[in-house]
Amino acid sequence: MSYMITAECVNCSACEQECPVQAISAAADQYVIDPNVCVDCEGYFEEARCKWACPVNACIPERETYLARAATMIVKGVRPVIFKNGDSVGGKVLSD
Amino acid sequence: MGNRVVIVGGGWAGSAAAVSARKAGADEVILLERTDSLLGTGLVGGIMRNNGRFTATEEMFQLGGGDLFKVCDDNSRHVNMEFPGHKHASIYDVNKIEAAVKRCLVENGVEIWTFSRTTDVEISNGSITAVFLEGGTRVEGDVFMDTTGTCGAQTLCTDNGNGCVMCVIRCPTYGPRVSLAGLCGIEERDGRKPDGSYGAMSGSCKLSKETIDPKIIEELERTGLAMIPLPKEMVNESKLGSKACAQYALKEYAENVILLDTGHVKLMTPFTPLHELRQLPGMEEVKYVDPYAGTVGNSMRFANISPRDDALQVIGDIDNLFCGGEKAGLLVGHTEAMVTGAIGAHNAVRAMAGKELLKISTKLTVGDAIKNVREEMDQEGGMGKKYTFSGSVYFNRMKDKNLYITDVEAIKKRVAKAGLTGVLEQKVA
Numbered sequence: 272m273s274y275m276i277t278a279e280c281v282n283c284s285a286c287e288q289e290c291p292v293q294a295i296s297a298a299a300d301q302y303v304i305d306p307n308v309c310v311d312c313e314g315y316f317e318e319a320r321c322k323w324a325c326p327v328n329a330c331i332p333e334r335e336t337y338l339a340r341a342a343t344m345i346v347k348g349v350r351p352v353i354f355k356n357g358d359s360v361g362g363k364v365l366s367d
Numbered sequence: 368m369g370n371r372v373v374i375v376g377g378g379w380a381g382s383a384a385a386v387s388a389r390k391a392g393a394d395e396v397i398l399l400e401r402t403d404s405l406l407g408t409g410l411v412g413g414i415m416r417n418n419g420r421f422t423a424t425e426e427m428f429q430l431g432g433g434d435l436f437k438v439c440d441d442n443s444r445h446v447n448m449e450f451p452g453h454k455h456a457s458i459y460d461v462n463k464i465e466a467a468v469k470r471c472l473v474e475n476g477v478e479i480w481t482f483s484r485t486t487d488v489e490i491s492n493g494s495i496t497a498v499f500l501e502g503g504t505r506v507e508g509d510v511f512m513d514t515t516g517t518c519g520a521q522t523l524c525t526d527n528g529n530g531c532v533m534c535v536i537r538c539p540t541y542g543p544r545v546s547l548a549g550l551c552g553i554e555e556r557d558g559r560k561p562d563g564s565y566g567a568m569s570g571s572c573k574l575s576k577e578t579i580d581p582k583i584i585e586e587l588e589r590t591g592l593a594m595i596p597l598p599k600e601m602v603n604e605s606k607l608g609s610k611a612c613a614q615y616a617l618k619e620y621a622e623n624v625i626l627l628d629t630g631h632v633k634l635m636t637p638f639t640p641l642h643e644l645r646q647l648p649g650m651e652e653v654k655y656v657d658p659y660a661g662t663v664g665n666s667m668r669f670a671n672i673s674p675r676d677d678a679l680q681v682i683g684d685i686d687n688l689f690c691g692g693e694k695a696g697l698l699v700g701h702t703e704a705m706v707t708g709a710i711g712a713h714n715a716v717r718a719m720a721g722k723e724l725l726k727i728s729t730k731l732t733v734g735d736a737i738k739n740v741r742e743e744m745d746q747e748g749g750m751g752k753k754y755t756f757s758g759s760v761y762f763n764r765m766k767d768k769n770l771y772i773t774d775v776e777a778i779k780k781r782v783a784k785a786g787l788t789g790v791l792e793q794k795v796a
Contacts, residue, residue: 344482345501345541346501349482350482351480351482351483352403352482353478353479354480365504
């Protein structure tokens with residue numbers, strides 16, 4: 272997991288200056304976080320430093336973005352369906 | 368110690384792996400599939416036994432790993448057909464194959480889980496102990512198999528292809544494929560186009576039979592094949608290099624629209640726009656059924672190829688992970704996926720039982736391909752080539768080394784001589 276910067280970025284460079292592992296750099300249109308360098312500030316700060324520094328809430332956990340923007344059927348509550356010997360053609364929904 | 372194999376990814380590789388693991392003696396085999404159905408890209412495929420795939424298929428029957436090849440044979444719409452660059456091909460019915468495979472797996476004692484996308488992994492002392500599904504369900508296992516393929520996520524297609532074309536991989540609905548080896552922190556490699564850019568585009572598209580001239584469909588259903596010459600101004604040979612399947616990079620495919628009867632109509636010419644297809648006689652009202660985007664082509668693939676040895680064990684800091692299908696290298700096709708899936712899973716069970724792993728003799732084409740493709744991918748430019756039993760560089764190698772034979776008795780003898788007859792149906796655990 273890493274943090275990422277959304278298109279809300281206003282190019283203020285606050286995150287770049289605060290990042291403890293130099294994972295953030297300026298790209299063509301906005302600042303970006305290298306996911307291979309970002310450590311989610313683990314061992315450095317309680318809260319991700321970029322998120323803390325960003326004036327427009329553009330620094331967010333990648334996972335959160337993904338879940339918000341690409342909600343799958345599973346996110347919406349669909350459970351695994353299991354097919355095994357003895358079942359008819361259809362499968363059975365896995366119970367909790 | 369338990370005896371459970373967990374296979375992540377229910378395409379042809381994972382399905383073949385599941386049957387193979389059961390036959391090798393695994394008490395429990397769980398096959399985790401992200402979507403609602405098995406086979407993934409196999410749902411749009413259909414071509415079997417063409418060129419060197421015939422040899423590979425018959426070798427697999429002799430090795431004892433022919434189960435899913437038999438399902439394909441049993442569900443073939445056409446057998447022993449010829450089309451440009453290809454001999455003795457069979458075409459399975461893409462509308463019937465998935466249910467038939469599901470039945471075969473369940474009858475073999477495999478437990479299939481659909482709507483089960485693996486998103487996390489639990490590792491203890493260098494072994495995977497469990498995977499987690501999106502939604503949090505924990506699935507324990509003793510040995511694991513990565514048959515997650517090399518397509519998706521959507522970003523792979525938006526960054527390197529024509530965007531999400533709403534293909535059969537169906538990332539928006541089920542979430543993107545997640546590499547199991549990648550979750551374990553194993554460094555993987557990506558395939559290249561001939562021009563060096565990232566990935567390759569699958570060119571497989573399907574058209575609706577109801578929208579094509581009945582005379583063309585009659586020929587198609589009788590012979591399996593229809594070839595419609597393209598007007599000169601529509602011929603575009605530059606498209607050929609961008610397609611994943613190098614065996615179709617022949618000028619016949621640039622100069623004709625080639626149609627195969629897979630149940631739907633499989634379009635062998637790379638992604639021709641709808642308005643161009645409709646200029647052809649008999650195709651004035653044609654409609655794409657797959658991918659939904661039609662016109663612009665198909666999914667990107669060849670991301671995240673795992674480093675592996677010739678027993679299909681993934682090389683890295685994990686000791687109980689095997690791979691098959693495109694994860695195992697640029698060995699492209701349904702046949703190829705079934706071969707590596709079945710052999711990889713057999714070895715997964717051997718590893719679980721503490722037995723020596725099986726590297727198939729290079730006197731057989733399946734053994735030679737597994738070794739050769741691994742070696743070739745390490746060569747300069749090797750990641751830009753595609754390897755398949757059915758054409759291009761590897762089929763040439765098969766012919767050069769006399770590995771390509773179609774005499775079933777001779778193949779039987781060859782496998783017997785290598786001492787491998789029935790090896791994949793012997794219980795090793």
